[in-house]
Amino acid sequence: MPDLDTLPDGPETLRPALLAWFDRHARDLPWRTVDGGGQRDPYRVWVSEILLQQTQVVRGRVYFENFVQQFPDVQSLADAPTEDVLKAWEGCGYYARARNLHKAARIIAETQMPTTYDGWLALPGVGPYTAAAISSLAFGEARAVNDGNVRRVLARLYAEVQPGEKWVQAQADALLDPHRPGDWNEALMDLGATICTPRRPNCPACPLSAHCVARRSGDPAAYPVAKKRSPVKVVRAVALLIGNAESAYLEQRVGPLLGGLYGLPIEEGEGALERLLTRLSARSPLFLGTVSHSMTHLQITLEVYAAESELMGEAVGARPLSRLDHKALALLSGQGQLWEKPPHAPTQGVECGREYPQQE
């Protein structure tokens, strides 16, 4: 016969414990507002869930407030140009979220808004987590979410060192309170975000501490083990600035990386500067400096040159730009000396800098 003292406690024990805590400590967040009938606006729930993918709440909140003010409903979003949506997303990262959100809005405007998990899952940018979140939070469907918070909380609750996706979903499904699915999902996520944190969980404040196997083990932060990461790729590229920090020649990027955003013309590899000059009919390049930009899987070093060309610049502020391009443009704002070549260029050991003509 198994030792009952070491068995994890069941749903009947855990549900009331966590929900009672949630009723008192739920975070006050703008997408949680309800109407007179106690219902949430599915559009606001949807927008928030897309914004919060891999984005911390404090940060997503700022973008959410601005986004729903500019696009208060599905129709206004569907009617907007993609570029306006990207501009509202500027600086938030993972821009495929904005592109897919906009694409889905146009699909909804042409058909109707889904009301079920399966319906939401069929839309671009909506995966298993987001479909479960929207269907439970806005429509009361009994679907258990599986995000980073849920994974960590359940891994500790059951002392599972390497919780797989299937395992987490199975535990989440079993624990979900079918009477309050939305509240249960948010309770688990609030707990993970405020109490059961990655580095130093605040176990004394946790409503589940008496039931947590990882805490009983003495080192709850050891669960789960960190996921392996692929090595960061190092990239070197050259950018050309025609114009100045306020008005410059920009290109719209294509492809998955920063796709849809605008930025300085860029080339990679051998002869990058020469190819840029030829492609843009530019001349008299002057080295402005380098900017380094780190992303999760990329470490980009950009050598920025200023050059002259007949190409017309445009107002930089009107376009959506990545942080990388804002850094590159900032070289022209607070610059000191400019160089014909990078100071570290191995061609000669003598510095050959010269003053750049003052811009008026």
Add this chain to the structure above:
DNA sequence: AAATCGGGGAC
């Protein structure tokens, strides 16, 4: 199953 896709918070 593993890579790719941003940028920043917290340590």
Add this chain to the structure above:
DNA sequence: GTCCCAGATTT
């Protein structure tokens, strides 16, 4: 520097 963040999509 590390790991992580209300993940989804592509390879």
